[in-house]
Amino acid sequence: MKINTDYNSGLENNLILNDSLLxxxxxxxHSVDHCITDPPYNISGYDGKKKIGWLKSNGYWTGEKNFNKVDExxxxxxxxxxxxxTQVWLKEIFRIIKPNGNIIIFxxxxxIFKIASILEKEGKKILxxxxxxKRNAFPNITHRMLCDSTEFIIWAVNNSQKEAKNWTFNYDALKKLNQIKKCDKCKKTLDSNYKYCPFCGNNNLKSINLQMRNMWDVLGTPTTERRQGKHPxxxxxxxxxxxxxGATKEKDIIIDPFAGSGTLPLVTQKYKRRYIxxxxxxEFYELITKRLQANEQLNIQDW
Ligand SMILES: C[S@@+](CC[C@H](N)C(=O)[O-])C[C@H]1O[C@@H](n2cnc3c(N)ncnc32)[C@H](O)[C@@H]1O
Known part of the structure; x- marks a missing residue:
């Protein structure tokens, strides 16, 4: 496997094994169109955090249920x-991304509040x-708090609140992805999982496309997407x-400084965008390479 450890602006796509800070x-x-990234969340060991001894002492969850907390x-x-x-990499992203490019962070x-606070201090427009x-999130096994079943995504524009304009927001494409059901009889719009209308009992439901909202009900990563290997x-x-x-156009260059298993380059490859x-x-660099190779053999309809 060929390993690339440096950035080369002449390449169509850049997959780099290295530290982003370097x-x-x-x-x-201002040479890159957008940043879409999922940085470390620091859930493995921040100050004052208890270690996960309680989990290790419980063989049921680690053994039978195969539950592993992120500890990397x-x-x-x-x-x-x-x-x-976070300050260092975000400042670099503000410098690299074109004015009015999208910066989207998990x-x-x-x-997430630390990231939001930097964006606010820098005066960036938050869209x-x-x-x-994640409705299939793993239950909270301590029984001492609610089950954590959400993550967040901040969508910002690389410009100030006042100056931001003409950012990419593909309204129609997002609407097309958001197919839901509408009851023919009482005209209520419904979650796509219903077979009949829960309001009036009518089973004549019509599929319609609706503007996408900012709450996304998407299951955690399925095993079919882990065929080439696992990332925590x-x-x-x-x-x-x-x-x-929704946020980029064909041929745009998108940077992901924390690529992990490569879900971002994989999707950009499929939808004819370019990536860094x-x-x-x-280990993860090799996984990305394998996923990209396998992806080339798939049909867009496969996912
Ligand atoms: C949250 S994961 C990203 C997961 C990814 N979105 C996916 O779908 O697989 C963050 C990744 O960033 C990598 N990483 C952490 N610090 C980094 C750094 N300074 N430079 C480059 N990669 C880094 C980690 O090895 C990890 O794979």
């Missing part, structure tokens, strides 16, 4: 180093705060597909 400064200012070296920072790290309650609801925080294609289709994907772990 590669981002090499990329020319690449995701382990002190609160202070996490904030510094997070959980552990880190949407999307809640991703792999995002489902469905989520990344909505963002790529950086991942510092060799």
């Amino acid at each position: 590669i981002l400064p090499k990329i020319e200012a 070296k690449w995701d382990s920072f002190s609160n202070k180093t996490y904030e510094d790290f 997070g959980s309650h552990h880190n 949407n705060f999307i809640t991703w609801y 925080t792999q995002k489902p294609i469905e989520i990344i597909k909505r963002i790529v289709i 994907a950086i991942e510092k772990e060799k």
Whole structure:
């Protein structure tokens, strides 16, 4: 397998095995259209966090249920180093992305406020705060709090609140992806899973397309998307597909400085966008390469 460790602006796509903090400064200012990324959330080891001894002591969850909490070296920072790290990579992203390009970042309650606060301090225009609801989330086994079943996505524009204009927002394409049912009789719009109308009992339901809302009900990554190998925080294609289709145009260059298993480059390849994907772990870099190769043999209708 050929391994590429540096950025080359002459290439159609860049897949780079390296630390983003070393590669981002090499990329020319305002040369990339958008950033879509899923950085470390720092759920593995922030200051004061209890270690996961209680989980390890319970063989039922780790053994029978095969439950593993994210506990990765690449995701382990002190609160202070996490904030510094986030500042550094985000500042580079603001420099690299074209004015009015989209900057779309994933997070959980552990880190999303830190990211939002930097965007606010920099005065960036925030378009949407999307809640991703995972209805198949693993139950909270401590029975001491609600089951955490959401993640968040901030959609910002690389410009100030006042100056931001003409950002890419593909309204019609997103609407086309959002097919739901409408009752022919009482005219209520319904969640797509219904076989009959829960309001009037009518089973004559019509499929319609509706403007997409900022709450996305998408299952966690299915096993079919892990055929080439596993990544502990792999995002489902469905989520990344909505963002790529909704926020970018064909041929746009999209950067993901924390590529993981490569869901972003995979979707950009499928939808004829270009990518700069950086991942510092060799194991995951190889997984991305395998997923991209397998993807080339698939039909767009497959997903
Ligand atoms: C949350 S995961 C991304 C998962 C990805 N969205 C997917 O669908 O598979 C973050 C990834 O960033 C990588 N990473 C962390 N720090 C990095 C750095 N400084 N430079 C490059 N990659 C980094 C980790 O190895 C990890 O694979």
